[in-house]
Amino acid sequence: MIIKSKIAIYARVSTDEQTTEAQLHDLREYVDNRGWKNVREYIDEGISGSKDSRPGWNQVWDAIQKGQINTLVVHALDRLGRSLPHLVKIITTCIERNITLISFRENIDLSTSTGRMLAGLFSVLADYELSIIRERTRSGMRSAKARGSQIGKKPQYFNKRRATELRDLGWGQIRIARELGVGVGRVNQWVHEEYIPKDQRECG
Template structure:
């Protein structure tokens, strides 16, 4: 099967890529793949187009250092549909196969490429739907004269949306921008007991 590389990513510095690596190593062993390179992006949001580990991997793909990439799931590679498709096109040109273990997607065939693009569409649609719904609620609250400066005065759906977007590995500043909230408000929602300890990555 040639040389295999692994790409790992987590959004925050308090998370670890170790669990992803163990899962991918187990998969590689089952499939008799030999892992030759490991690329990591730790504490980096999937919404960022520029990532050191990803950029290095794409350069090495062009150089022919491997011919297939193992990734835990599609969200580790990216959350923007446009960015995902651009990566797929670049890897196709380099004749590099993408395998998303959790999603069961293999881009070496037409069905796999179609599923890859569909998952990207749904991931982006889900995120945009959440943001639109919450912003509509915030706009209604503002029109009603409600103060939105503290978690205790925010609708429960807003608090849930902040936590949901965080679980989807968005950084605090990105969540604040998407939901039109202050960074401090997002921090207090995520960690009301000790908000000064939360980093705004």
């Protein structure tokens, strides 16, 4: 019988020159003082928090999704999320799954009213950060448009003369699109709206 690990410790350092031992010492002492047993440790060493994939954290997240964790203890919140919105996503998931998230350094415990209040504050700040990013993006696009810069993907050139030659040879739309390096939808539109078969052109 496999015993699910309900208490999880997660520690991370960004470079190989650092070590997780200081974090683990504090976290082990913390869970021991709480009398918690059945503790499993997850560690990422020499891995930046900005990375989307972190082996140790991936295991934690998988255990969370499978309901194998009810308490997650970290040394600091910056050990978790690669950005504020990402951190809020983690906190929100913990709240939705009734997982107690504890941050040792900030003395945050999501099982308390103060911890839940701070979680709400993080959510507001994350929304604010995203709104700033969106506004900067829109502002940048407006500035680029004013300078005459191309916004979005540059339209692909469609050589209608060559397409007509290939179509006259009996080529299908997919083959023509591949040959000319354009989308099949563009070729389909041209065939239905503009292309005139060779025999009809000669009759005309």
